[in-house]
Amino acid sequence: MERTPEQVLEEARALIADAKSEDDFESARIKYLGRNGEVTALLKSMGQIPAEERKEYGKVANAVKQEITELINGGKARALAESRAAKLMSERIDVSEPGTDIPFGALHPITQTIDEISRIFIGLGYSITEGPEADTVFHNFDALNAAPNHPSRDLSDTFYITEDTLLRTQTSPVQVRTLMSSEPPIKVISPGRCFRADTPDATHSPMFHQVEGLLVDEGVTMADLKGTLDAFAKRMFGSGVATKFRPHFFPFTEPSAEMDMSCFVCGGEGCRVCKGSGWIEILGCGMVHPNVLKVGGLDTERYTGFAFGMGVERIAMLKHGIDDIRLFYENDVRFIGQFA
Numbered sequence: 001m002e003r004t005p006e007q008v009l010e011e012a013r014a015l016i017a018d019a020k021s022e023d024d025f026e027s028a029r030i031k032y033l034g035r036n037g038e039v040t041a042l043l044k045s046m047g048q049i050p051a052e053e054r055k056e057y058g059k060v061a062n063a064v065k066q067e068i069t070e071l072i073n074g075g076k077a078r079a080l081a082e083s084r085a086a087k088l089m090s091e092r093i094d095v096s097e098p099g100t101d102i103p104f105g106a107l108h109p110i111t112q113t114i115d116e117i118s119r120i121f122i123g124l125g126y127s128i129t130e131g132p133e134a135d136t137v138f139h140n141f142d143a144l145n146a147a148p149n150h151p152s153r154d155l156s157d158t159f160y161i162t163e164d165t166l167l168r169t170q171t172s173p174v175q176v177r178t179l180m181s182s183e184p185p186i187k188v189i190s191p192g193r194c195f196r197a198d199t200p201d202a203t204h205s206p207m208f209h210q211v212e213g214l215l216v217d218e219g220v221t222m223a224d225l226k227g228t229l230d231a232f233a234k235r236m237f238g239s240g241v242a243t244k245f246r247p248h249f250f251p252f253t254e255p256s257a258e259m260d261m262s263c264f265v266c267g268g269e270g271c272r273v274c275k276g277s278g279w280i281e282i283l284g285c286g287m288v289h290p291n292v293l294k295v296g297g298l299d300t301e302r303y304t305g306f307a308f309g310m311g312v313e314r315i316a317m318l319k320h321g322i323d324d325i326r327l328f329y330e331n332d333v334r335f336i337g338q339f340a
């Protein structure tokens with residue numbers, strides 16, 4: 001004899017009473033109410049029940065079905081509510097808890113200095129151009145009128161990659177590239193990295209930065225050079241600074257000069273920054289040598305120009321009172337964090 005509806009109900013009550021998870025209730029539903037479930041079987045077997053008992057049997061079986069359905073649905077709903085509550089608790093966020101402190105990054109002082117120099121020259125109508133850090137001997141020396149025996153060509157001073165290529169020792173090769181690729185009026189600056197086989201110390205680094213400047217047009221004179229660089233010094237270090245030019249030698253400019261600036265710390269009285277002289281050496285400059293203009297195919301009777309180059313580290317060190325160039329490259333956040 002098959003089991004009676006009462007027996008099925010009794011067993012189902014016990015099983016459902018033990019069920020905890022939604023899955024437990026789902027298994028119970030399949031076991032009793034599924035297509036091949038036990039309650040389903042009870043109802044299917046109605047046809048075999050003697051006609052006189054069938055009505056009563058149907059009533060009981062339907063009541064059993066209803067009770068089991070209610071027990072399962074109710075249990076399932078409770079289990080779902082409980083699992084949701086547990087999930088919410090485990091994912092609870094305390095909005096009053098202090099957040100994780102993520103410090104803001106900042107531009108490196110060298111980048112900041114390059115940006116400041118660039119802004120000044122952009123304000124004077126210059127545009128920015130760049131050249132490769134690995135360049136040819138032609139661009140770095142030959143085209144810049146460097147004599148074949150120029151000391152900086154020496155293997156011990158320059159990082160050669162091959163006989164014909166090297167890590168540029170200055171940003172001046174960008175002058176050559178600009179002259180060869182464009183027509184006057186030319187008005188560019190070119191910031192970038194340079195490399196020399198120097199032993200690192202407080203003022204030397206085998207890698208450093210320069211900003212090169214080049215202006216070529218008709219009728220450009222030394223007065224334009226002086227006015228431009230004086231304006232730069234005043235914007236960079238304060239309107240009170242004065243500039244003076246000392247004769248110097250660079251192969252790619254003639255005449256060549258070094259520009260000194262009155263000390264922005266002591267105003268020329270003499271102090272530690274200017275080593276007592278009242279003046280600070282700030283950059284090299286000169287009128288572009290005709291041999292360099294010729295490399296760019298320019299008519300040297302028609303066009304003249306000036307060029308200048310400055311060390312970014314030197315300017316940053318002066319502005320911020322930094323006494324060791326190596327601090328820029330060690331990336332100690334206690335140092336670079338001061339420029340945020």
Ligand SMILES: [Zn+2]
Pocket residue numbers: 263264265266267268269270271272273274275276278279
């Ligand atoms: Zn001084």
